[in-house]
C-alpha cells in the first residue's frame with residue numbers, strides 16, 4: 001500500500017493522508033527506531049563520541065515529523081474513524097518514549113560521553129543537549145534501584161489515573177448541573193442570545209422556560225448581567241462547590257487532591273528532591289521555589305494598593321444600587337456596570353474596523369518592519385479549502401513557512417494554537433527550513449463580506465504568531481533545541497506575549513484598521529477608549545492570578561503533604577494577597593485543573609513570569625521606536641533564533657543587558673504611580 005506519510009519528501013501530503021495510513025506509518029517508524037536503538041545500545045563505551053546523540057535525535061525527528069501531521073489532522077479534521085486510529089497510535093508512541101526514558105544502556109552512553117575528554121571539545125549547545133538529556137533521564141527515574149524504579153512507575157501510573165479522574169469529575173459536575181427557570185421576571189438583564197440558547201436547551205430537555213448551565217458561555221454572562229441577585233448567587237454557589245464534599249460523593253475531588261499531592265511528594269523524594277516544587281522548577285528558568293514565592297509576593301505588594309482601589313470602586317457601585325455587603329456573586333455584575341459607564345466599549349463597533357485582509361496586512365507589516373521578512377501566499381497540499389499556506393522570504397530565500405487555518409468549523413478542536421509541523425534540522429536535505437501550523441477558531445466570512453475580528457481575536461492572532469516566529473526564525477539545526485524545543489516552560493510564552501503588545505500601539509493599529517463600509521481607519525478616540533479599558537481592574541486581576549500561583553507553589557512545597565489542609569493554605573494565601581474574599585464554602589481548588597490535571601503543577605506562576613519577561617523586552621522597543629529594526633534584529637538574534645540552545649535567562653540578559661525586572665509589566669498594567 002502506498003502511504004503518503006512514509007512517502008513525504010518535503011511538505012506533508014495532507015490531501016492524501018487517510019485514517020488507514022496512520023497505523024502502518026507509525027508502526028513502521030517505531031520498528032525501525034527500535035532496531036536502531038538496539039544497535040546504539042551496543043556501541044563500545046570506550047569509543048563513544050557525539051555521533052550517537054545525532055542518531056537518536058534523527059529517530060526522534062522521524063517519529064515526531066510523522067506524528068505531527070497525524071496529531072494535527074486529528075485536531076482539525078476529526079472523525080470517529082480518525083480518532084480511533086490516532087488513539088491506538090498514541091499509546092504506541094507513549095510506550096516508545098517511556099521505554100526509551102528507562103533505557104539504562106542509552107543513559108550510560110550519555111553519562112560516559114559527559115565524563116569523556118570529548119565533552120570539553122563540544123560546543124556549549126551540544127553540551128547543553130547532553131546535560132538536558134541526562135537530567136531528563138534522571139527525572140524519568142532511570143537512575144533508581146530496581147525496587148525504587150517499580151515504586152516510581154506505580155506512582156506515575158496512579159498519578160495519571162488520578163489526574164484523569166479529577167478532570168472527569170470537574171467535567172461531569174459541570175455537565176450535570178442545570179437550572180430551569182420558568183418565571184421570566186427573574187431573567188432581567190441577561191443578553192438576548194444567552195436567553196435564546198437557554199430557551200433552546202429547555203426545549204431540548206422537555207422543560208418549560210429557560211435552562212442555564214455552568215458552561216462558560218452561559219455561566220459568565222449570567223454572573224455579569226443578571227439583575228436578580230439570588231439567581232447570581234445560586235449559579236455562583238453551584239459553580240464554586242462543584243466536585244467538592246458539598247456535591248455528589250461520586251464526583252468529590254477532596255481525596256483525589258490529597259492523593260495527587262502525596263504521590264507527587266513521594267516521586268520528588270525518590271528523585272532526591274525535598275518536595276515536588278523543587279522537582280518542577282528543576283527544568284525551568286526560575287532557580288528555586290523560594291525565588292518564585294518572593295517574585296509573587298513582591299508583585300502582590302505592588303498590585304495590592306491598586307486592587308484595593310478597584311475593590312472600593314466596586315463596593316461603591318454596589319452601594320449605589322442598594323447592596324450594602326458586596327459578595328463574590330456581585331463582583332462580575334458591578335464590574336460590568338462600571339466598565340460600561342466608564343468606557344462604553346462595544347465589541348461590535350470595534351469589529352467593523354478589523355477585516356481579515358487588513359489585519360493580516362498589519363501583522364505582516366509589523367514582521368517586515370522588525371525582521372525584514374516578506375510573507376507571501378504560496379501553494380501546498382492542504383487538508384481543507386479554508387487553509388492557506390504562506391512562505392517567509394528573506395533576501396529571496398525561503399526561511400520558513402506556515403499553514404493558516406483560521407475559521408471555526410465542525411470537527412475542529414476549539415481555541416487557537418501554534419504547532420510545529422517540521423522543525424529546522426540538519427537531517428532534512430529536502431526542506432531546510434521550519435514549518436508551522438497556525439490554527440484559530442474565528443468566525444468565517446458571511447456572504448461577500450470579509451471575516452471581521454474582535455480586538456481580542458486580533459490579540460490572539462498576534463500571540464500565536466509570536467509562538468510561530470519562535471519556531472520559524474530559529475537558526476538552530478540541532479533537533480532537540482531547535483525553535484521552541486528545549487526552551488524552559490516558564491519562558492516559552494515570552495515571544496507570544498511580546499507580540500500582543502503591538503495590538504496596543506497606535507502606529508500599528510492605525511495602519512491595521514479599515515472600516516468595512518467607510519474604509520476609514522479606526523478613529524483615535526475609539527482607540528483611546530480601547531487603551532483606557534485595557535487596564536480596567538488590572539490590580540484585582542493581577543492579585544487573583546498571584547493568589548492561584550502562590551497557592552499552587554505553597555501546596556507543592558510541602559515535603560509531607562499528608563497532613564496538609566489545602567483549604568486552610570488557600571485561606572492563608574488569601575489573607576496575604578486577596579482583596580475579593582470568596583465565601584468559606586468556595587472550593588476553587590476542587591476544579592483547579594491546570595495544576596491537578598494539566599501540566600502546571602508548581603508552574604502556574606509561569607504565566608506571570610513570562611509576562612514580566614515579555615513586558616521587559618517590549619520596553620526596549622518602546623524606548624527605541626516600537627518598530628525599530630535594530631531592536632528587532634537584536635531580539636531575533638538573542639532570543640528568537642537561539643531557541644533552547646542556551647538557558648532562557650542567558651538569552652534574556654544578552655538581549656536586555658541585565659536581569660529581568662517587573663517594572664515594565666507594572667507600568668503596562670497601570671500599576672505604577
Ligand SMILES: [Zn+2]
Pocket residue numbers: 463467493496
Ligand atoms: Zn501561548
